[in-house]
Amino acid sequence: MRTLYHFALSAPSRAIRIALAEKGLEAQLKVEKVWERRPEFLGMSPSGEVPVLVEPDGTTLTDGSVIAEYLDEVYADPPLIGADPLSRAETRRLACWFGQKFAREVTDNLVGEKLMKRFLALGEPDSQAIRAGKANIHYHLEYIAYLAETRNWLAGDGLTLADITAAAHLSVVDYLGDVPWADHPKAKDWYSRIKCRPSVRPLLEDRIATAPPPPHYTDLDF
Template sequence: MRILYHLPLSPYSRKVRLALGEKRLPFELKMERVWERRPDYLAHNPAGTVPMLVEETGLAIPDSWVICEYLEEAYPDTPLLGRTLAERVEVRRLVVWFDEKFGNEVTRNLLNEKVMKRISGRGNPDGGALRAGYANIRFHLSYIDWLAETRQWMAGNMLSLADFAAASHLSCLDFIDDIAWDSAPAAKDWYARIKSRPCFRSLLQDRVSGMTPPAHYADLDF
Protein backbone atom coordinates (compact mmCIF):
# COMPACT_ATOMS: atom_id res chain seq x y z
CA MET A 1 0.00 0.00 0.00
CA ARG A 2 1.09 3.56 -0.79
CA ILE A 3 2.14 5.34 2.43
CA LEU A 4 2.00 9.06 3.22
CA TYR A 5 4.13 10.19 6.16
CA HIS A 6 2.48 13.27 7.61
CA LEU A 7 1.56 15.42 10.59
CA PRO A 8 -2.15 16.13 11.19
CA LEU A 9 -1.76 19.92 11.29
CA SER A 10 0.86 20.26 8.53
CA PRO A 11 -0.81 22.21 5.71
CA TYR A 12 1.73 20.75 3.26
CA SER A 13 0.69 17.21 4.26
CA ARG A 14 -2.98 18.18 4.00
CA LYS A 15 -2.48 19.52 0.46
CA VAL A 16 -1.06 16.14 -0.63
CA ARG A 17 -3.88 14.23 1.14
CA LEU A 18 -6.41 16.33 -0.79
CA ALA A 19 -4.60 15.76 -4.10
CA LEU A 20 -4.41 11.99 -3.49
CA GLY A 21 -8.06 11.89 -2.44
CA GLU A 22 -9.29 13.92 -5.42
CA LYS A 23 -7.33 11.63 -7.75
CA ARG A 24 -8.87 8.61 -5.93
CA LEU A 25 -5.47 7.12 -5.14
CA PRO A 26 -5.68 4.96 -1.99
CA PHE A 27 -3.02 5.52 0.67
CA GLU A 28 -2.24 4.78 4.28
CA LEU A 29 -1.39 7.65 6.63
CA LYS A 30 1.55 7.35 9.04
CA MET A 31 2.36 10.07 11.51
CA GLU A 32 6.02 11.14 11.49
CA ARG A 33 7.27 13.10 14.50
CA VAL A 34 9.88 14.97 12.47
CA TRP A 35 11.48 16.55 15.54
CA GLU A 36 12.64 13.06 16.63
CA ARG A 37 14.80 12.89 13.46
CA ARG A 38 14.39 9.14 12.97
CA PRO A 39 17.43 7.81 11.05
CA ASP A 40 15.35 5.52 8.80
CA TYR A 41 13.23 8.48 7.76
CA LEU A 42 16.22 10.76 7.16
CA ALA A 43 17.80 8.09 4.94
CA HIS A 44 14.90 8.54 2.49
CA ASN A 45 14.44 12.25 3.04
CA PRO A 46 17.58 14.01 4.31
CA ALA A 47 15.62 17.25 4.72
CA GLY A 48 13.58 15.49 7.44
CA THR A 49 10.31 17.16 6.48
CA VAL A 50 6.72 15.95 6.07
CA PRO A 51 5.03 15.01 3.87
CA MET A 52 6.85 12.12 2.20
CA LEU A 53 5.05 9.69 -0.08
CA VAL A 54 6.33 6.14 -0.55
CA GLU A 55 4.92 4.25 -3.52
CA GLU A 56 4.38 0.48 -3.49
CA THR A 57 7.42 0.19 -5.80
CA GLY A 58 9.51 1.69 -2.97
CA LEU A 59 9.98 5.06 -4.71
CA ALA A 60 10.23 7.68 -1.93
CA ILE A 61 9.06 11.18 -2.83
CA PRO A 62 9.72 13.96 -0.29
CA ASP A 63 8.29 17.50 -0.22
CA SER A 64 4.76 18.55 -1.11
CA TRP A 65 5.81 20.36 -4.30
CA VAL A 66 7.78 17.35 -5.56
CA ILE A 67 4.92 15.00 -4.63
CA CYS A 68 2.22 17.06 -6.35
CA GLU A 69 4.23 17.43 -9.58
CA TYR A 70 4.93 13.69 -9.45
CA LEU A 71 1.24 12.82 -8.93
CA GLU A 72 0.27 15.00 -11.88
CA GLU A 73 2.78 13.24 -14.15
CA ALA A 74 2.20 9.69 -12.86
CA TYR A 75 -1.61 9.93 -12.59
CA PRO A 76 -2.77 12.55 -15.11
CA ASP A 77 -6.48 11.69 -14.79
CA THR A 78 -8.29 14.36 -12.76
CA PRO A 79 -5.73 17.08 -13.60
CA LEU A 80 -5.11 19.51 -10.74
CA LEU A 81 -2.63 21.93 -12.31
CA GLY A 82 -4.78 23.40 -15.08
CA ARG A 83 -4.92 22.63 -18.81
CA THR A 84 -3.37 25.50 -20.80
CA LEU A 85 0.09 26.92 -20.13
CA ALA A 86 -1.46 30.16 -18.82
CA GLU A 87 -3.79 28.27 -16.46
CA ARG A 88 -0.86 26.23 -15.14
CA VAL A 89 1.11 29.43 -14.47
CA GLU A 90 -1.79 30.83 -12.43
CA VAL A 91 -2.34 27.59 -10.47
CA ARG A 92 1.35 27.28 -9.58
CA ARG A 93 1.65 31.02 -8.80
CA LEU A 94 -1.12 30.66 -6.23
CA VAL A 95 0.33 27.45 -4.78
CA VAL A 96 3.58 29.38 -4.18
CA TRP A 97 1.59 32.32 -2.82
CA PHE A 98 -0.20 30.17 -0.22
CA ASP A 99 2.63 27.78 0.62
CA GLU A 100 5.35 30.43 0.86
CA LYS A 101 3.85 33.88 1.41
CA PHE A 102 0.78 32.89 3.42
CA GLY A 103 2.84 30.11 5.04
CA ASN A 104 5.60 32.47 6.20
CA GLU A 105 3.43 35.44 7.07
CA VAL A 106 0.48 33.67 8.72
CA THR A 107 0.77 29.90 9.33
CA ARG A 108 4.30 30.03 10.73
CA ASN A 109 3.41 32.90 13.07
CA LEU A 110 0.16 31.43 14.38
CA LEU A 111 0.10 27.65 13.99
CA ASN A 112 3.79 26.97 14.57
CA GLU A 113 3.89 29.26 17.59
CA LYS A 114 0.70 27.96 19.21
CA VAL A 115 0.76 24.27 18.29
CA MET A 116 4.02 22.97 16.81
CA LYS A 117 6.17 24.52 19.53
CA ARG A 118 4.08 22.85 22.23
CA ILE A 119 3.90 19.45 20.53
CA SER A 120 7.64 19.36 19.91
CA GLY A 121 8.52 20.76 23.35
CA ARG A 122 10.09 23.99 22.09
CA GLY A 123 8.49 26.36 24.61
CA ASN A 124 5.86 29.09 24.59
CA PRO A 125 4.49 31.19 21.70
CA ASP A 126 6.37 34.39 20.88
CA GLY A 127 4.13 37.46 21.31
CA GLY A 128 5.69 39.36 18.41
CA ALA A 129 5.10 36.44 16.03
CA LEU A 130 1.45 36.15 17.11
CA ARG A 131 0.87 39.88 16.59
CA ALA A 132 2.45 39.71 13.12
CA GLY A 133 0.35 36.65 12.26
CA TYR A 134 -2.92 38.32 13.29
CA ALA A 135 -2.05 41.47 11.33
CA ASN A 136 -1.10 39.48 8.21
CA ILE A 137 -4.10 37.14 8.20
CA ARG A 138 -6.49 40.06 7.69
CA PHE A 139 -4.72 41.12 4.49
CA HIS A 140 -4.53 37.53 3.24
CA LEU A 141 -8.16 36.78 4.03
CA SER A 142 -9.32 39.76 2.01
CA TYR A 143 -7.18 38.64 -0.95
CA ILE A 144 -8.79 35.16 -0.75
CA ASP A 145 -12.20 36.83 -0.45
CA TRP A 146 -11.49 38.86 -3.60
CA LEU A 147 -10.36 35.75 -5.50
CA ALA A 148 -13.48 33.86 -4.37
CA GLU A 149 -15.69 36.78 -5.38
CA THR A 150 -14.27 37.13 -8.89
CA ARG A 151 -13.62 33.47 -9.78
CA GLN A 152 -15.37 30.14 -9.41
CA TRP A 153 -12.28 28.55 -7.88
CA MET A 154 -9.05 30.16 -6.64
CA ALA A 155 -7.20 29.96 -9.98
CA GLY A 156 -10.17 30.26 -12.36
CA ASN A 157 -12.97 28.00 -13.58
CA MET A 158 -11.42 24.74 -12.49
CA LEU A 159 -10.83 23.20 -9.08
CA SER A 160 -7.04 22.97 -8.74
CA LEU A 161 -4.10 22.54 -6.44
CA ALA A 162 -4.39 26.28 -5.69
CA ASP A 163 -7.69 25.57 -3.88
CA PHE A 164 -6.11 22.69 -1.99
CA ALA A 165 -3.09 24.78 -0.95
CA ALA A 166 -5.31 27.62 0.32
CA ALA A 167 -7.79 25.28 2.03
CA SER A 168 -4.99 23.34 3.71
CA HIS A 169 -3.56 26.40 5.41
CA LEU A 170 -7.01 27.74 6.29
CA SER A 171 -8.21 24.40 7.70
CA CYS A 172 -5.20 24.21 10.05
CA LEU A 173 -5.85 27.77 11.25
CA ASP A 174 -9.57 27.03 11.54
CA PHE A 175 -8.69 24.12 13.85
CA ILE A 176 -7.26 26.67 16.29
CA ASP A 177 -10.20 29.03 15.59
CA ASP A 178 -8.03 31.80 14.14
CA ILE A 179 -10.19 32.67 11.14
CA ALA A 180 -12.71 35.50 11.22
CA TRP A 181 -14.97 33.96 8.56
CA ASP A 182 -17.65 36.62 8.94
CA SER A 183 -15.25 39.26 7.64
CA ALA A 184 -14.86 37.39 4.34
CA PRO A 185 -18.25 36.04 3.14
CA ALA A 186 -17.11 34.98 -0.37
CA ALA A 187 -14.11 33.16 1.09
CA LYS A 188 -16.45 31.47 3.55
CA ASP A 189 -18.73 30.26 0.73
CA TRP A 190 -15.77 28.96 -1.26
CA TYR A 191 -14.39 27.17 1.82
CA ALA A 192 -17.80 25.56 2.55
CA ARG A 193 -17.82 24.26 -1.05
CA ILE A 194 -14.36 22.74 -0.85
CA LYS A 195 -14.93 21.40 2.67
CA SER A 196 -17.87 19.31 1.48
CA ARG A 197 -15.82 17.39 -1.12
CA PRO A 198 -15.23 13.73 -0.22
CA CYS A 199 -11.43 14.20 -0.21
CA PHE A 200 -11.79 16.68 2.68
CA ARG A 201 -13.49 14.26 5.09
CA SER A 202 -10.43 12.67 6.65
CA LEU A 203 -8.89 16.10 7.37
CA LEU A 204 -11.92 17.12 9.37
CA GLN A 205 -11.68 13.96 11.47
CA ASP A 206 -8.06 14.60 12.54
CA ARG A 207 -7.65 15.08 16.25
CA VAL A 208 -4.59 16.33 18.12
CA SER A 209 -4.26 15.22 21.72
CA GLY A 210 -5.02 17.97 24.21
CA MET A 211 -6.72 20.20 21.60
CA THR A 212 -10.40 20.63 20.71
CA PRO A 213 -11.29 22.42 17.47
CA PRO A 214 -14.23 24.87 17.50
CA ALA A 215 -17.72 23.46 16.82
CA HIS A 216 -17.86 24.87 13.26
CA TYR A 217 -14.54 23.20 12.26
CA ALA A 218 -16.07 19.94 10.97
CA ASP A 219 -19.53 21.39 10.25
CA LEU A 220 -20.19 21.40 6.49
CA ASP A 221 -22.88 24.09 6.76
CA PHE A 222 -20.97 26.37 9.09
Protein backbone atom coordinates in the same frame (compact mmCIF):
# COMPACT_ATOMS: atom_id res chain seq x y z
CA MET B 1 0.44 -0.13 -1.08
CA ARG B 2 1.11 3.61 -1.27
CA THR B 3 2.19 5.19 2.05
CA LEU B 4 2.04 8.85 3.07
CA TYR B 5 4.10 9.97 6.06
CA HIS B 6 2.39 12.99 7.59
CA PHE B 7 1.13 14.53 10.79
CA ALA B 8 -2.31 15.88 11.55
CA LEU B 9 -1.61 19.62 11.52
CA SER B 10 1.00 19.70 8.75
CA ALA B 11 -0.58 21.84 6.04
CA PRO B 12 1.61 20.50 3.19
CA SER B 13 0.69 16.94 4.24
CA ARG B 14 -2.99 17.87 4.20
CA ALA B 15 -2.62 19.25 0.68
CA ILE B 16 -1.22 15.93 -0.53
CA ARG B 17 -3.97 13.99 1.25
CA ILE B 18 -6.55 16.10 -0.61
CA ALA B 19 -4.72 15.75 -3.94
CA LEU B 20 -4.50 11.94 -3.56
CA ALA B 21 -8.21 11.72 -2.75
CA GLU B 22 -9.19 14.02 -5.65
CA LYS B 23 -7.27 11.68 -7.96
CA GLY B 24 -8.86 8.58 -6.41
CA LEU B 25 -5.51 7.26 -5.16
CA GLU B 26 -5.55 5.32 -1.90
CA ALA B 27 -2.73 5.69 0.57
CA GLN B 28 -1.96 4.25 3.96
CA LEU B 29 -1.30 7.14 6.38
CA LYS B 30 1.58 6.95 8.83
CA VAL B 31 2.01 9.63 11.46
CA GLU B 32 5.62 10.84 11.56
CA LYS B 33 6.64 12.89 14.57
CA VAL B 34 9.28 14.80 12.63
CA TRP B 35 10.61 16.40 15.82
CA GLU B 36 11.87 12.95 16.94
CA ARG B 37 14.22 12.91 13.91
CA ARG B 38 13.91 9.15 13.41
CA PRO B 39 16.99 7.94 11.43
CA GLU B 40 14.92 5.74 9.06
CA PHE B 41 12.75 8.73 8.25
CA LEU B 42 15.75 11.03 7.67
CA GLY B 43 17.01 8.37 5.24
CA MET B 44 13.85 8.97 3.17
CA SER B 45 13.61 12.73 3.71
CA PRO B 46 16.98 14.55 3.86
CA SER B 47 15.19 17.76 4.95
CA GLY B 48 13.46 15.85 7.78
CA GLU B 49 10.06 17.20 6.78
CA VAL B 50 6.67 15.72 5.92
CA PRO B 51 4.95 14.89 3.64
CA VAL B 52 6.88 11.92 2.24
CA LEU B 53 5.11 9.68 -0.27
CA VAL B 54 6.27 6.12 -0.90
CA GLU B 55 4.72 4.77 -4.08
CA PRO B 56 3.70 1.08 -4.41
CA ASP B 57 6.94 0.38 -6.35
CA GLY B 58 9.06 1.91 -3.57
CA THR B 59 9.67 5.27 -5.30
CA THR B 60 10.10 7.82 -2.51
CA LEU B 61 9.11 11.45 -2.97
CA THR B 62 9.56 14.39 -0.61
CA ASP B 63 8.30 17.99 -0.39
CA GLY B 64 4.67 18.92 -0.87
CA SER B 65 5.03 20.86 -4.12
CA VAL B 66 7.31 18.19 -5.63
CA ILE B 67 4.88 15.38 -4.73
CA ALA B 68 1.95 17.36 -6.18
CA GLU B 69 3.78 17.89 -9.50
CA TYR B 70 4.73 14.20 -9.63
CA LEU B 71 1.17 13.04 -8.96
CA ASP B 72 -0.18 15.35 -11.64
CA GLU B 73 2.32 14.02 -14.19
CA VAL B 74 1.89 10.33 -13.41
CA TYR B 75 -1.85 10.28 -12.58
CA ALA B 76 -3.04 12.96 -14.96
CA ASP B 77 -6.79 12.54 -14.44
CA PRO B 78 -8.25 14.78 -13.12
CA PRO B 79 -5.59 17.44 -13.74
CA LEU B 80 -5.00 19.53 -10.61
CA ILE B 81 -2.42 21.98 -11.98
CA GLY B 82 -3.87 23.02 -15.33
CA ALA B 83 -4.21 22.13 -18.99
CA ASP B 84 -1.72 24.55 -20.59
CA PRO B 85 1.49 26.40 -19.58
CA LEU B 86 -0.30 29.64 -18.69
CA SER B 87 -2.98 28.11 -16.51
CA ARG B 88 -0.32 25.90 -14.89
CA ALA B 89 1.72 29.05 -14.16
CA GLU B 90 -1.31 30.68 -12.52
CA THR B 91 -2.03 27.58 -10.40
CA ARG B 92 1.63 27.36 -9.36
CA ARG B 93 1.75 31.08 -8.56
CA LEU B 94 -1.17 30.71 -6.15
CA ALA B 95 0.04 27.38 -4.75
CA CYS B 96 3.35 29.20 -3.98
CA TRP B 97 1.39 32.13 -2.54
CA PHE B 98 -0.42 29.94 -0.01
CA GLY B 99 2.28 27.30 0.42
CA GLN B 100 5.05 29.82 1.08
CA LYS B 101 3.76 33.36 1.67
CA PHE B 102 0.62 32.47 3.67
CA ALA B 103 2.66 29.78 5.45
CA ARG B 104 5.31 32.31 6.51
CA GLU B 105 2.92 35.15 7.32
CA VAL B 106 0.06 33.22 8.93
CA THR B 107 0.46 29.44 9.50
CA ASP B 108 3.97 29.61 11.00
CA ASN B 109 2.96 32.51 13.24
CA LEU B 110 -0.17 30.79 14.55
CA VAL B 111 0.12 26.99 14.29
CA GLY B 112 3.91 27.20 14.53
CA GLU B 113 3.90 29.28 17.69
CA LYS B 114 0.84 27.84 19.42
CA LEU B 115 1.33 24.12 18.72
CA MET B 116 4.58 23.19 16.96
CA LYS B 117 6.79 25.07 19.40
CA ARG B 118 5.30 22.95 22.19
CA PHE B 119 5.91 19.68 20.33
CA LEU B 120 9.44 20.76 19.44
CA ALA B 121 10.11 21.96 23.01
CA LEU B 122 11.22 25.33 21.63
CA GLY B 123 9.85 27.34 24.54
CA GLU B 124 6.94 29.70 25.00
CA PRO B 125 4.84 31.01 22.08
CA ASP B 126 5.95 34.45 20.85
CA SER B 127 2.95 36.74 21.38
CA GLN B 128 4.24 39.24 18.81
CA ALA B 129 4.31 36.50 16.14
CA ILE B 130 0.76 35.45 17.08
CA ARG B 131 -0.44 39.04 16.75
CA ALA B 132 1.27 39.32 13.35
CA GLY B 133 -0.39 36.10 12.16
CA LYS B 134 -3.82 37.31 13.28
CA ALA B 135 -3.31 40.63 11.49
CA ASN B 136 -1.88 39.11 8.28
CA ILE B 137 -4.68 36.58 7.76
CA HIS B 138 -7.14 39.37 6.85
CA TYR B 139 -5.48 40.39 3.60
CA HIS B 140 -5.09 36.77 2.53
CA LEU B 141 -8.82 36.20 3.10
CA GLU B 142 -9.53 39.35 1.09
CA TYR B 143 -7.36 37.97 -1.71
CA ILE B 144 -9.27 34.65 -1.61
CA ALA B 145 -12.56 36.56 -1.75
CA TYR B 146 -11.33 38.61 -4.73
CA LEU B 147 -10.14 35.51 -6.62
CA ALA B 148 -13.24 33.45 -5.83
CA GLU B 149 -15.49 36.30 -6.97
CA THR B 150 -13.57 36.80 -10.23
CA ARG B 151 -13.31 33.09 -11.04
CA ASN B 152 -15.13 29.92 -10.09
CA TRP B 153 -12.17 28.49 -8.15
CA LEU B 154 -9.00 30.35 -7.11
CA ALA B 155 -6.94 29.75 -10.27
CA GLY B 156 -9.77 29.45 -12.82
CA ASP B 157 -12.81 27.34 -13.72
CA GLY B 158 -11.76 24.12 -12.04
CA LEU B 159 -10.49 23.13 -8.61
CA THR B 160 -6.69 23.08 -8.62
CA LEU B 161 -3.69 22.77 -6.38
CA ALA B 162 -4.19 26.50 -5.61
CA ASP B 163 -7.50 25.78 -3.83
CA ILE B 164 -6.08 22.64 -2.25
CA THR B 165 -3.03 24.45 -0.84
CA ALA B 166 -5.07 27.39 0.44
CA ALA B 167 -7.65 25.07 2.04
CA ALA B 168 -4.94 22.91 3.64
CA HIS B 169 -3.37 25.94 5.32
CA LEU B 170 -6.70 27.49 6.32
CA SER B 171 -7.89 24.18 7.77
CA VAL B 172 -4.97 23.97 10.23
CA VAL B 173 -5.42 27.62 11.27
CA ASP B 174 -9.17 26.96 11.59
CA TYR B 175 -8.37 24.03 13.92
CA LEU B 176 -7.09 26.69 16.34
CA GLY B 177 -10.22 28.81 15.80
CA ASP B 178 -8.06 31.62 14.35
CA VAL B 179 -9.82 32.24 11.02
CA PRO B 180 -12.05 35.36 11.27
CA TRP B 181 -14.72 33.93 8.94
CA ALA B 182 -17.39 36.41 10.04
CA ASP B 183 -15.36 39.29 8.57
CA HIS B 184 -14.88 37.57 5.21
CA PRO B 185 -18.16 36.02 4.01
CA LYS B 186 -16.95 35.51 0.41
CA ALA B 187 -13.84 33.65 1.48
CA LYS B 188 -16.10 31.63 3.77
CA ASP B 189 -18.36 30.73 0.82
CA TRP B 190 -15.35 29.44 -1.10
CA TYR B 191 -14.14 27.46 1.96
CA SER B 192 -17.64 25.96 2.45
CA ARG B 193 -17.50 24.65 -1.10
CA ILE B 194 -14.14 22.95 -0.63
CA LYS B 195 -14.91 21.81 2.92
CA CYS B 196 -17.77 19.59 1.80
CA ARG B 197 -15.73 17.72 -0.82
CA PRO B 198 -15.21 14.03 0.05
CA SER B 199 -11.45 14.61 -0.37
CA VAL B 200 -11.41 17.12 2.50
CA ARG B 201 -13.83 15.55 5.01
CA PRO B 202 -11.48 12.85 6.40
CA LEU B 203 -8.72 15.24 7.42
CA LEU B 204 -11.17 17.36 9.41
CA GLU B 205 -11.68 14.29 11.62
CA ASP B 206 -8.06 14.30 12.87
CA ARG B 207 -7.71 15.30 16.49
CA ILE B 208 -4.80 16.28 18.69
CA ALA B 209 -5.54 14.88 22.15
CA THR B 210 -4.44 17.90 24.14
CA ALA B 211 -5.97 20.51 21.81
CA PRO B 212 -9.51 19.93 20.49
CA PRO B 213 -10.75 22.16 17.64
CA PRO B 214 -13.59 24.73 18.05
CA PRO B 215 -17.17 23.44 17.53
CA HIS B 216 -17.60 24.96 14.02
CA TYR B 217 -14.46 23.23 12.69
CA THR B 218 -16.13 20.24 11.00
CA ASP B 219 -19.54 21.86 10.42
CA LEU B 220 -20.36 22.28 6.76
CA ASP B 221 -22.73 25.08 7.73
CA PHE B 222 -20.40 27.11 9.96
